[in-house]
Amino acid sequence: EDLSGLIIQRTYNPSGNQSRHASSTSKHWIRPPNGVIKINSDANLSREGRWGLGAACRDSEDRLLAAATWEIPGFDDPATAEACALYYDVRFAVDYCFREVIFESDNRTVITSLNDPSMMPRSYLGNLIWGMLCNKLNFRDCRFQHTGRNANRAAHMLASLAHSEPNKVWLEETHPQLVTILIMDLIH
Secondary structure, three states, X not given: OOOHHHHHHXXXXXXXXXXXXXXXXXXXXXXXXXXXXXXXXXXEOOOOOEEEEEEEEEOOOOOEEEEEEEEEEOOOOHHHHHHHHHHHHHHHHHHOXXXXXXXXXXXXXXXXXXXXXXXXXXXXXXXXXXXXXXXXHHOXXXXXXEOOHHHHHHHHHHHHHOOOOOOEEEXXXXXXXXXXXXXXXHHO
């Protein structure tokens, strides 16, 4: 029996209603439904005073449509760095006219705040979350969901790479360091 449809239904809920299953964390990258772009996001704080941000955009056929890195000034706050990475990813998706999008991050705090604005912190983190929520209007459908670290390896690698290759975009091509990760994601 093919369980891929069941898994997709558990991670993508077009009705917008939260269900018990929607909060489960993926252990492996799961392709989005047809017509939807999934953008995995991550931040790297390994360089003092700098954040490395990464985005990996894939479609329902596991094709890497785009990847990006950014390096910006930052401080020692992982949740704010992760929110900043997601904010950059949202703006990236708007700029490249993606209309139906699932954004994934391995930071549960940020995803919880995005899905329940009553949990929005009063801080710079809250401002980033507010900015992302305002940008949701640019999409036909836009979801934010939590994923496990193993399901976020492509974005993690790009966020690390941002320190040595900052502010780059790859459209319909793959950075050589991403190839192994993308193949492993296909196998699972």
